[in-house]
Amino acid sequence: MVNLPESLFSDPKQGGSAMSNGGATSANNSGTSDGASRIIDWPSASVDELLLLIREPQHREKAISFLTHIKKQGTSQDLALQIWHSISTVFLLLSEVTSIYKSLEPDKLTMKDSSKVCDVLALFECLATHPQTKLQFLNVQLHCYLYPFLKTVETSKPFQYLRLMSLGVIGGLLKEVGDPMAKVSVHCLLESGLFPLCLRSIEYGNDLSQSTASWIVSRIIMQEQGLQYCCEPATRLCAIMRVFKGAIEKMHDKPSGSVLKNIIQCYYILSDEPRGCLLMRSFIPPILATAPFIDALRERPITLRNLQELFQRLAKGRGQNAEAVGDVAGSSNLER
Template sequence: MQVPIVSNGGQDGPGDQVQDKEKLFQLVADLSREETREAALLELSKKREAFPDLAPILWHSFGTTATLLQEIVCIYPLLTPPQLTAHASNRVCNALALLQCVASHQETRTLFLKAHIPLFLYPFLNTVSKTRPFEYLRLTSLGVIGALVKMDDSDVINFLLTTEIIPLCLRIMETGSELSKTVATFIVQKILLDDMGLQYICATAERFFAVANVLSSMVNGLTKDPSVRLLKHIIRCYLRLSENMRARDALRTCLPEQLKDPAFTNCLRDDNSTRRWLSQLLFTVGNPNTHEAQVEL
């Protein structure tokens, strides 16, 4: 495979470029050896932004993807009963960071999905322990899925809809830390923003109310522990749901009253976009004659 030489804004000389290239390939090669793997995982995860072509190199290098999956699978026995240590969590999260790099890259994203690699992360999302090693593991795993949905690729959404990602995210939205809740809500939001995702969630009352009940519970939780960034994603989810006629009718009876309370939403005073979304949501849900929500996406 022909790999472009990595440069540093045009400031490196030819010798530096060659050294960067050689260092990258050496680190990838070090992943294949048990005695050098942990250090290579750490170094590559820390410097992955410096290597624009890291994702295709990782994917097309012989045995590298299998090695990263081995790092993931070997953690499974530590999940139940919960025995995950900080060291083991950090190591597997470094491997997950490299997979996130692969999931984000245009050349490797489709290959990543066709190999069904996100499914290897679902046991991590299914954990409930609130200890720091488990929380870090869940958050990093969510980051991989978040990197996928951030690309606004319908193929990604179609793949995720065939899996259990929505129930997994909903549970984290209910029980996770603020940051994990935020990332999980972002994933659900991006699924909803896709037409296929909105249609899927609104196809049955069971699916709709599973999402709506969790969103409502989160709003209630924000009464005690406010979070502007989390509230922003919650409102965006509600607004997108309101674009479906049946969901809009249901929201007229189940939209949290707090969203209509200026004292509760005062935290959004400096966030003009979210205030507009909230105003549009309240108008759409509160107006029985509204047939089509005009939403600025």
């Protein structure tokens, strides 16, 4: 079982029923009372030692930072399992996340506070990605605690950083293409209201957030439940199309290949559905067939081919865009 309290407001120091592992060790049992005066060899600290130091408030931030560094280096394959099974650790990490909620205002959120929480989110991504902790992560709905960071429409750097890292955690749940947990992950994410937050991230996020959010949408609609969710009712599909169209039109002067790749992938999947194909004819931006956008996809031949096929599907009985994509691609080759 995950070492989370039944209530976020339970104190892990109380032990007993406050811990979901039923009587976990008190959170302050691991440190000495004079912890602040101890000399700690941080670079040499093991994962287990760092997890113990998280229980000491005066060392928590630095311990989390070092664990994040270990995660980035990939030097501990069992890091997710060590975090998950470490008494009180997930609770304390979650408390760090929720402590910043009150600062989610433009004049309150600092880059320092944002960076602190993003270190925690990097560890959450580790839990979300690992095959042996992913299901437990979903079962206790840890992903839902990230939604306040995705609901915001602020675009300053601290908010963008939180948004991107939160999307990274969600992406970890959907990372592996052949993951047998994919259906479960998509179901949990849809049930918890993630999808509109992905659309909001495409609207208000920077290039990296837009790319990650649109990638998540593409992974969701690869699953049958996700595709049905998007296509019914029609108003939801219209909302999706409007967001995609707006994102593409905003990049008219400097198209982003990574964002385009994922949005085109979404278009391509949705065009397999009769309703999706029908509505797409009214919403897909014609500028997708112009030279700047074709050039942005030059190093992504599969995406370019999907775009051509997409326009061919939409052009049945009326279209010229498929030919336009081919013409522009050909002329661009001549120019080169």
